[in-house]
Amino acid sequence: MIETLLMGVTWADVKTWLPGFWNGFLISLKLTFVSLVLGVPMGLLLALGVQAKTRASRLTCLALVEIGRGAPALVMLQFVYYGLPSAGISLPAFTAAAVALCWNTGAYTSEIIRAGLDAIPAGQKEAAEALNLSRVDELRFVLLPQGLRIAVPALMGFSILVFQGTSLCFAIALPEIISRAYDIGSMYFFYFPALAVAGLFFAAVCIPASFLVEWFEHRAGAYSRR
Amino acid sequence: MTGADAAHIAMGIPMTLGLTAGAFAIGSVLGFPVMLARSTGFLPLRVAVIAVIAFVRALPPILWVFLIYFGLGSGLLNLSPFVAALSAFGLIAAVNMAEIYRGGMLSISSGQWEAARALNLSRVSTWTDIMIPQMTRVALPPSATYVIGLMKDSAIASTIGVTELAYRGKQMSQITFEGLSAFAVVGVCYIALSLPVAWIARTAEKKLRAKVAR
Numbered sequence: 069m070i071e072t073l074l075m076g077v078t079w080a081d082v083k084t085w086l087p088g089f090w091n092g093f094l095i096s097l098k099l100t101f102v103s104l105v106l107g108v109p110m111g112l113l114l115a116l117g118v119q120a121k122t123r124a125s126r127l128t129c130l131a132l133v134e135i136g137r138g139a140p141a142l143v144m145l146q147f148v149y150y151g152l153p154s155a156g157i158s159l160p161a162f163t164a165a166a167v168a169l170c171w172n173t174g175a176y177t178s179e180i181i182r183a184g185l186d187a188i189p190a191g192q193k194e195a196a197e198a199l200n201l202s203r204v205d206e207l208r209f210v211l212l213p214q215g216l217r218i219a220v221p222a223l224m225g226f227s228i229l230v231f232q233g234t235s236l237c238f239a240i241a242l243p244e245i246i247s248r249a250y251d252i253g254s255m256y257f258f259y260f261p262a263l264a265v266a267g268l269f270f271a272a273v274c275i276p277a278s279f280l281v282e283w284f285e286h287r288a289g290a291y292s293r294r
Numbered sequence: 295m296t297g298a299d300a301a302h303i304a305m306g307i308p309m310t311l312g313l314t315a316g317a318f319a320i321g322s323v324l325g326f327p328v329m330l331a332r333s334t335g336f337l338p339l340r341v342a343v344i345a346v347i348a349f350v351r352a353l354p355p356i357l358w359v360f361l362i363y364f365g366l367g368s369g370l371l372n373l374s375p376f377v378a379a380l381s382a383f384g385l386i387a388a389v390n391m392a393e394i395y396r397g398g399m400l401s402i403s404s405g406q407w408e409a410a411r412a413l414n415l416s417r418v419s420t421w422t423d424i425m426i427p428q429m430t431r432v433a434l435p436p437s438a439t440y441v442i443g444l445m446k447d448s449a450i451a452s453t454i455g456v457t458e459l460a461y462r463g464k465q466m467s468q469i470t471f472e473g474l475s476a477f478a479v480v481g482v483c484y485i486a487l488s489l490p491v492a493w494i495a496r497t498a499e500k501k502l503r504a505k506v507a508r
Contacts, residue, residue, distance in 0.1 A: 072369040072370055073365065073366070073369055073370065075368075075369065134485070135481065135485070138446075138481070138484060138485035138488055139446070139480075139481035139484050139485060140446035140447070140449035140450075140460065140481075140484055141446075142449045142450055142452070142453075142460060143449055143460055143463065143477055143480050143481050143484065144481070146460070146463070146464060146467075146473070146477050147473070147474070147477035147478065147481065150464070150467055150473040150477065151467065151473035151474040151475075151476070151477045151478070152473075152474065153473065154471065154472050154473050154474045154475075155474050232353075232354035232355075233354070235354035235356045235357060236354075236356060236450070238356060238453065239453055246354075246356055246357060246360070249360070250360065250364075253364055253368075257368060259360070259364035259365050259367075259368045260361070260364075260365035260366070260368065260369065263357060263360050263361050263364065263365050264361070264365070266357060267353050267357055267361070270352055270353045270354060270357065271349060271352045271353065273352075274351070274352035274353075275348050275349065275352045278348065278351065278352065279348075
């Protein structure tokens with residue numbers, strides 16, 4: 069059975085594929101980095117925005133969050149890459165992917181950050197008001213340091229999902245890991261071996277990362293378990 | 295884009311729902327034995343199951359869909375796109391449901407196990423009369439969140455040609471050259487489908503909680 073699946077692919081074949089896979093891997097990493105660096109601050113703004121006092125900004129932020137969480141990431145990628153050109157905005161594949169994944173990241177992380185802010189005891193907010201702190205100072209010195217600390221383990225877990233999500237860019241012809249495997253598969257018909265190598269790249273990153281997140285969650289929880 | 299075009303996209307809804315429901319059904323059933331194996335006292339089995347769960351979750355869903363459809367499909371089995379997608383999502387759902395069930399089981403206080411033993415209840419009765427009813431209440435909200443996530447992941451099946459919502463949306467964008475509205479219709483369909491699931495889950499959770507509320 070294994071022989072049928074491997075189709076006589078040798079280690080030498082795999083070695084010739086590795087540079088291509090490595091470049092695809094770097095694209096996935098770069099995309100993850102961009103999505104997190106731009107998406108998480110966007111999530112923070114959206115989390116504050118949905119609690120804003122002005123109705124217009126509250127509704128706008130809520131719409132951005134609900135669309136970003138409600139529509140599948142694959143559909144958002146295609147919307148940005150294949151859809152926006154009909155509105156006169158043509159983006160290259162990487163930029164389109166970054167826009168869609170940032171939106172997705174922003175929407176999800178806004179909920180994580182909001183949950184973190186909600187978990188702060190109400191007394192903290194009342195104390196900040198009693199001390200006559202301005203709204204900005206209240207956020208900067210009281211709410212954000214505590215809320216973000218609570219959100220960190222969940223945000224780390226979400227970053228793994230963002231990395232896995234870059235695999236969807238196959239659908240918009242961005243040459244990331246899955247596209248490379250698919251190309252090798254369709255060219256030589258070595259689908260299983262090529263996809264298996266792609267799987268190893270994901271396993272090598274995601275398995276250690278998820279154990280790290282679990283350990284971190286455990287450690288963060290240790291404070292409340294005392 | 296005309297109403298008929300939007301209707302053509304919406305005709306993918308039964309396929310999306312069928313794929314989601316099928317994969318969720320497979321996952322809910324298989325998840326239970328996986329959870330039991332994950333929490334067994336027999337160390338080698340437990341370690342093996344932990345490793346399998348970590349591995350299944352480490353690879354993105356699109357890779358499982360491709361591995362089953364193209365990987366197994368090109369040598370061993372000839373699967374239709376729907377069956378391949380169903381197997382891939384069923385596998386992913388099984389490990390995720392196992393983790394959700396485990397969360398439910400861990401939430402039951404150990405006194406319950408001891409009480410069941412003290413009453414000399416059989417193993418089957420301990421599960422069906424004591425543990426499962428309590429686990430269901432805890433596992434319901436995360437299961438509902440998961441089924442909504444699964445439905446959105448099922449869009450990935452469009453890449454191997456399952457004619458569900460995302461597939462029809464892409465098809466329509468290529469026919470009409472109006473990608474913006476075609477993909478917007480697809481997005482709205484997914485959001486509209488997830489609302490009733492969220493509502494049913496909330497109502498069911500309230501009812502289940504009301505039963506034990508004192």
